Amino acid sequence: MKLKLFHSTVLLFSLFSAAASAQDDAVAVDRGQKTFMRVGCYECHGTDGKGNEAGTALTPDTLPPEAIANFIRFSPGRMPVYPEEVLSDAEIEDIVAFLESVPPSPDADDIDILKGLTPEGE
Amino acid sequence: MTSSSQKTKASVGRRNFLKTAVVAGASTALPTDSEAATGKKAASDSSSSQGLAAPSAEQMNMEASTPEQLAEAQPDQLAANTESGAAKSFGSDFMIDVMKSLDLDYVFSNPGSSFLGLHESITVYGGNSKPEFITCMHEESAAAMANGYYKAALKPAAIMCHGTVGLQHASMNLYNAWCDRVPLIAILGNTVDAADRMGATTWRHSAQDPVAMVRDFTKWDDQPASLQAFAESMVRGWKIATTPPMEPIALAVDSTLQEMEIGDGERPKIPRYTPSEPPQGARGAVRETAKLLVEAETPVIIVDRLARTPEGMRLLVELAELLNVPVIDIASRQNMPTNHYLNQTRQSGRLIPSADLILGLEVTDFWGQVNSVNRAEMTSEPRVKDGVKLITISVNDLYMKSNYQDFQRYAPVDISVSGDAEATLPALIEEVKEAMSRSRRRTLAEKEKIFRKMHADSFEESRQLAARGWDSSPVSTARMSMEIYEQIKDEDWALVSVGASERFISSWPHRLWNFDEHYRYLGIGAGGGVGYGLPAAVGAALANKKLGRFSVNIQCDGDFMYANGALWTAAHHRIPLLTVMHNNRAYAQESMLVQGTANRRKRGVERASIGTLIQDPNIDYAKLAEGMGVWSAGPIENPDDLRPALIEAVKVVKSGYPALVDVVTQMR
Numbered sequence: 001m002k003l004k005l006f007h008s009t010v011l012l013f014s015l016f017s018a019a020a021s022a023q024d025d026a027v028a029v030d031r032g033q034k035t036f037m038r039v040g041c042y043e044c045h046g047t048d049g050k051g052n053e054a055g056t057a058l059t060p061d062t063l064p065p066e067a068i069a070n071f072i073r074f075s076p077g078r079m080p081v082y083p084e085e086v087l088s089d090a091e092i093e094d095i096v097a098f099l100e101s102v103p104p105s106p107d108a109d110d111i112d113i114l115k116g117l118t119p120e121g122e
Numbered sequence: 123m124t125s126s127s128q129k130t131k132a133s134v135g136r137r138n139f140l141k142t143a144v145v146a147g148a149s150t151a152l153p154t155d156s157e158a159a160t161g162k163k164a165a166s167d168s169s170s171s172q173g174l175a176a177p178s179a180e181q182m183n184m185e186a187s188t189p190e191q192l193a194e195a196q197p198d199q200l201a202a203n204t205e206s207g208a209a210k211s212f213g214s215d216f217m218i219d220v221m222k223s224l225d226l227d228y229v230f231s232n233p234g235s236s237f238l239g240l241h242e243s244i245t246v247y248g249g250n251s252k253p254e255f256i257t258c259m260h261e262e263s264a265a266a267m268a269n270g271y272y273k274a275a276l277k278p279a280a281i282m283c284h285g286t287v288g289l290q291h292a293s294m295n296l297y298n299a300w301c302d303r304v305p306l307i308a309i310l311g312n313t314v315d316a317a318d319r320m321g322a323t324t325w326r327h328s329a330q331d332p333v334a335m336v337r338d339f340t341k342w343d344d345q346p347a348s349l350q351a352f353a354e355s356m357v358r359g360w361k362i363a364t365t366p367p368m369e370p371i372a373l374a375v376d377s378t379l380q381e382m383e384i385g386d387g388e389r390p391k392i393p394r395y396t397p398s399e400p401p402q403g404a405r406g407a408v409r410e411t412a413k414l415l416v417e418a419e420t421p422v423i424i425v426d427r428l429a430r431t432p433e434g435m436r437l438l439v440e441l442a443e444l445l446n447v448p449v450i451d452i453a454s455r456q457n458m459p460t461n462h463y464l465n466q467t468r469q470s471g472r473l474i475p476s477a478d479l480i481l482g483l484e485v486t487d488f489w490g491q492v493n494s495v496n497r498a499e500m501t502s503e504p505r506v507k508d509g510v511k512l513i514t515i516s517v518n519d520l521y522m523k524s525n526y527q528d529f530q531r532y533a534p535v536d537i538s539v540s541g542d543a544e545a546t547l548p549a550l551i552e553e554v555k556e557a558m559s560r561s562r563r564r565t566l567a568e569k570e571k572i573f574r575k576m577h578a579d580s581f582e583e584s585r586q587l588a589a590r591g592w593d594s595s596p597v598s599t600a601r602m603s604m605e606i607y608e609q610i611k612d613e614d615w616a617l618v619s620v621g622a623s624e625r626f627i628s629s630w631p632h633r634l635w636n637f638d639e640h641y642r643y644l645g646i647g648a649g650g651g652v653g654y655g656l657p658a659a660v661g662a663a664l665a666n667k668k669l670g671r672f673s674v675n676i677q678c679d680g681d682f683m684y685a686n687g688a689l690w691t692a693a694h695h696r697i698p699l700l701t702v703m704h705n706n707r708a709y710a711q712e713s714m715l716v717q718g719t720a721n722r723r724k725r726g727v728e729r730a731s732i733g734t735l736i737q738d739p740n741i742d743y744a745k746l747a748e749g750m751g752v753w754s755a756g757p758i759e760n761p762d763d764l765r766p767a768l769i770e771a772v773k774v775v776k777s778g779y780p781a782l783v784d785v786v787t788q789m790r
Contacts, residue, residue, distance in 0.1 A: 039727050040717045043710060043789045050591030052599060053628035054714065054790040057590055080498075080718035086726045108589040113608040119581035121461035121636025 025097060032098030035091045039082070048102045055079065062099040065092050213382035214239035216349050216390065217375070218248040220356045221280070223392045228271060228664065229253040229309070230264035231282035236311025236327050239380030240282060253280065256664070257694060258657075259687025261288045265295030266647070266654045266685070267661030268306040270618060273455070273644040274673075275665035276431060278305045278363060285310035285332025285374050293336050294651040299370050300339035301486075301528045302454065302648035303427055305363035307356075308336070308372040311380075312345065318378045333372045338525040341369035349379060350390035357395045365398040366430070366542040367517040400430075402549065403515055403541030411481065411513050411537055412553030415445055416562060418479035418511070424470075424491050426452040428483040428543045432640040435459065437547040438483070444554055446569040448473055448576075452485065453624075453632065454645040460637040463570070463577040468584070468633065475505050482514040482535075483543040489533035498722055515539040515546050528649065584633035596786045597761045599704065603630035605761075606674060606702055609768045611635070613672035613776075615642065618662035618699070621655035621678040622647045626711065627704055628790050631676070641671065653684030656701065660688045663699035663780075672775065673698065677782075679705045679736055679743070686746060692780035693751035700775045702768075703743050703784040705757065709734045710789040747782040756784025 036042055036049070044055030051057030063071070069092050072082040108114040116122075217240060221229075233241055244255050258264040261283040268279040283292050289310055299306055313319050313328045333343040342362045346352040352375065359371040415421055423442060429435045438457055442449050448466035450473065451458040458465045466473055474480065474491065482488045492512065495502040506512075512535040519540045521529065539546065558566075588600035617631055623646055624632060637643050644662055647654030659675030666673045682703065692699050713734035720730040740757070747754035753774040755767035764785060771781040 040713070040730065043708075043714055043717070046591055046594065046598065046788050046790075047596060048591060048594055050594060050598065051587075052788065052790045053625055057587075080714075080721040082721055083724045085724050086721055105590045106592055108586050111589055111592055113604055114585055114588055117581075117585055117634060119461060119463075119578045121638060 025101075028094050028097040029101045030098075032091075032094030032096065035087075036095050036098055039087055039091075041095065044079070049099045050102075050105060059099045059102045060104055062096055065089065065096045068092055068096060211384040211389070212239060212243065212247075212380065213349050213352075213384065214243035214380040215247045216384060217352055217356070217380070218243045218253075220353045220392050222248065222252050224357065224360050224395055225277075226253045226280055226307075227275070227277065228256050228268075228279045229282050230256045230258050230267045230271075230279060230661065232258045232261065232264065232288075234284045234288055234311055234327070235324065236284050236286075236313060236377050237282055237309065237375065237380065238311075239377065240309065240311070240375065243380075256691065258691055260657075260685055261291035262293075262295045262653055263657035263660075263685045263688045263691070265292040265299060265306070265308070266657035267664070267688070267691070269295060269299045269302065269304045269654070270644065270658030270661030270663075271665050272299075272304045272306060272661075273302075273658075274616065274618060274641060274662035274669070274671075277665075278307055278360065279661070280307040280309055282309040283311070284327050285312040286327050286329050289332060289335055294649070295647075295654060295657070296336050296370050297339045297526070298647045298649040298651045298654050300526075300649065302645065303366075303368050304370070305368040306370045307359060307363065308340070308370060310372060310374045312374045312376055313378065314345070314347075314376045315378055332374045336370075336372060338523050339370070340372045341367075343372040343374070345374035345376070346379070347376070348390070349382065349384070352379065353390055353392050357393050360395060361398055366400045366545075367521040368430075369521075400542035400545040401517065401520065401540070403539035403543075403546040405549065407537055407539045408515075408546060408549050409553045409557075411515070411539065412550055412557045414479055414511055414513065414537075415447070415481065415554060416557045420473075420477050421445065421447045421479040421481065422473050422477040423447055423449045423481045423483060424452065424474075424485050424488075425449060425457040425483045425543075426485040426487075427454045427457075427645075429455045429457040429640055430542070430544050434544040434547070435640045437544065437551065439464075441547060441551050441554065444551065444558075446566045446573065447481075448573055450474070450491075452491075453643060454486075454648060456637050456640050456643040457483075459639075460632060460635070463574040466573065466576060466580075468580045469576055475507060477506065477510055479511040479513070480506065482512075482516065483547075484516045485514065486516075486518065486528070487530040488512075488514055488535070489531040492533065498718065511536050513537040513539070515541060515543045515550075517542050581634070584630075588630065588634060591788070593761060594788065595759050595761060596706070596788050597758065597764065598788050599627040599790060600630050601761050602702065602704065602764065602785050602787055603627060603676070604634060605764045605768055606676070606700075607631070607635050608765075609772045610672055610674055610700070613772075614670060615672045615674060616662070616666055617643050617676070618666065618673045619644065619655045619659035619675045619677070620646060621676070621681045621704075622650055622652060623711075626678055626790065627676055627787075641666075641669075647681075652681050655681040657685050657688035657691075659699060659701065660692045660697055660780075663692065663697045664695065667698055667778075672700070672772075674700045674702070677701050677703050679703060679707065679741065680709045682743065683736070683741070687750075689747055689752050689780065689782065690750040696778055697780055698775045698778050699780045700771055701747075701780065701782045702771075703756065703782065704787050705741075705743060705784055706787045706789045707735060707737050707740060708789060709736065713789070743782065743784040747784075753779060753781040754784065755782075757786050758784060759786045 045051055045058050049058035069089055075081050264281040268281050271279040283289055310332050312332050313324055319325050319328055344355040346355045363371045442464040449458045449464050450470045451467045492506045493502050494505045514535050591598040592601055655677050663673035717727045717730040720727050744754035744756040758764050767783050771783050774781040
């Protein structure tokens with residue numbers, strides 16, 4: 001495992017650095033997703049942060065890490081507070097990387113069974 | 123039975139019974155007690171007369187396999203018995219006659235020795251029709267079934283169980299029914315006379331006062347000492363249960379009384395049942411309410427259990443349209459059609475704080491509507507503006523038990539009208555018409571445009587939000603809800619249960635389905651007791667079967683595991699019901715709350731999911747259903763697999779059977 005990582009890192013550095021940063025991003029995304037699940041964000045915001053009645057959508061238009069930290073450390077509303085002891089700033093950055101990697105949802109008008117729905121119930 | 127000759131009350135009956143048995147034995151060669159117990163005679167008879175062995179259990183099943191066939195077979199058999207003089211009348215037969223006089227459709231029960239007499243009288247004497255015995259797997263399920271049945275049929279059903287162990291099981295769903303203002307009749311077997319208790323188990327299954335355990339959440343009860351008293355108490359109990367505030371009642375029925383033989387000319391009288399007219403609000407208070415409603419600039423109506431019947435919905439629409447007043451429907455019953463432009467439920471956060479008058483119609487927690495609470499901080503504050511006029515019309519103050527606190531926090535109001543809101547609406551509508559000038563009518567009519575737009579905007583917002591995570595796995599609750607709707611919307615559908623809260627599925631049905639009839643929605647397990655959803659759905663689906671409606675149940679996994687035997691009842695009685703599992707593999711509500719607590723205490727959330735997740739191993743609900751004879755599909759994790767499974771499931775349900783589709787879902 002360690003060897004493999006070392007190997008690929010050396011290889012990537014020796015080739016081109018853009019790929020290296022892509023790899024770093026992928027690692028951060030993966031870490032972020034794991035944190036998102038481990039500390040239970042998914043329970044209220046959905047496994048990919050798309051939101052529902054228990055928690056607002058966190059993607060698309062994900063807030064920057066500082067704003068998220070600010071919100072979740074002092075959440076005044078229904079959302080539980082996550083103090084630094086529970087979730088570090090670095091972990092929040094990973095979560096943001098994960099949320100930014102989530103592909104967008106389709107538009108309601110592109111979904112057959114949502115397309116024709118009207119408030120009158122036809 | 124035969125040994126307590128020291129008893130006089132029932133010994134005449136017993137002696138008569140013995141005499142009858144001797145006579146009958148001579149003419150029809152009935153088996154003796156011991157032969158009946160061992161089944162020996164029946165077996166030897168059939169082999170000697172027809173040269174055949176006794177039928178196997180399987181053969182017997184094939185001969186009278188469905189409950190319908192059994193129900194049909196019984197009356198002939200009954201007539202034959204009567205002609206031969208074998209069947210005399212017993213106390214429990216008379217009790218069934220009383221139930222028939224009330225047009226009782228169903229008794230939800232599982233067998234027990236303290237009500238053997240009644241059990242036999244229902245199935246044999248009564249022909250297993252009016253009432254029919256519905257076989258349940260748990261008394262708690264029986265009580266939820268009777269609850270669901272009432273809300274769909276608008277007609278009480280009975281449950282029957284031991285007054286001891288059975289009632290202990292049934293009590294939670296009796297409490298759900300109590301909180302839900304649902305009338306049901308609990309028949310509790312008991313052996314009052316200690317001298318009649320044959321054996322240790324009968325002692326354990328007897329109580330001095332069986333109803334004591336549930337008296338705090340039943341409206342009335344009795345333990346009648348004679349058949350005449352039974353008849354009067356049954357009719358009285360039915361009447362009390364169905365008079366608003368409607369609630370369960372309980373009758374403890376003595377096993378000795380059930381067995382008592384009724385001699386010629388000794389038949390007690392069944393009193394005539396006349397339903398009570400529901401109480402209406404006092405005219406003066408109603409007039410004042412109407413005047414204030416007409417004058418108000420930004421009034422709001424909040425409704426919860428207003429529509430006891432479809433008429434309640436019709437009247438509410440009439441009142442709302444007359445004033446163009448927005449309605450917020452808490453929807454413990456479907457009070458306001460969701461496609462009506464004045465159904466502004468999702469705008470409550472905007473409308474309540476700006477209201478100058480709020481009228482609550484059968485709202486139990488009115489305080490909770492006009493205040494907001496912060497659970498974590500343990501604080502509350504008004505969410506209404508100063509000077510708002512608060513008016514309630516309800517039977518809340520006629521709802522009189524102290525111990526359990528479901529009456530909610532005391533709400534100070536300006537006018538409090540005690541009366542059934544549905545019964546009071548015609549007078550209120552009349553008074554509103556009276557109080558409204560033509561120019562006022564014109565002014566109010568102008569609000570229609572605004573509310574139509576708000577209604578349309580709110581719907582559009584939900585429609586857009588439903589697309590979020592459409593392709594996610596686990597499946598989003600929006601996708602699950604809308605895939606179900608797509609398959610049922612052209613049926614005469616009813617969402618018969620969502621368990622303890624529709625919020626568990628982010629309220630998607632009420633956001634996007636068209637609940638345009640009273641019966642399309644039956645509310646929740648009102649006491650918050652888990653183990654309500656599935657059996658309540660089965661009870662409602664039983665009612666809907668006769669009414670030609672397609673029943674769908676969105677079933678939380680945690681709730682399912684309390685009472686999944688109800689699926690067998692649905693299979694056994696051929697009850698068409700589509701159950702779709704909202705399988706988020708958790709007690710998600712509690713999971714969120716425990717997490718919040720751990721965070722607030724700065725102790726991290728790693729352990730907060732202990733005790734709240736239903737994982738490791740995951741439960742295979744489709745297999746469970748299959749094991750109970752129910753068609754099933756799943757677990758479905760890929761949302762694209764949902765539609766074909768639902769199409770198949772709907773076919774099964776339309777052919778008259780239950781079906782279950784297990785969907786692995788997002789938490790909410």
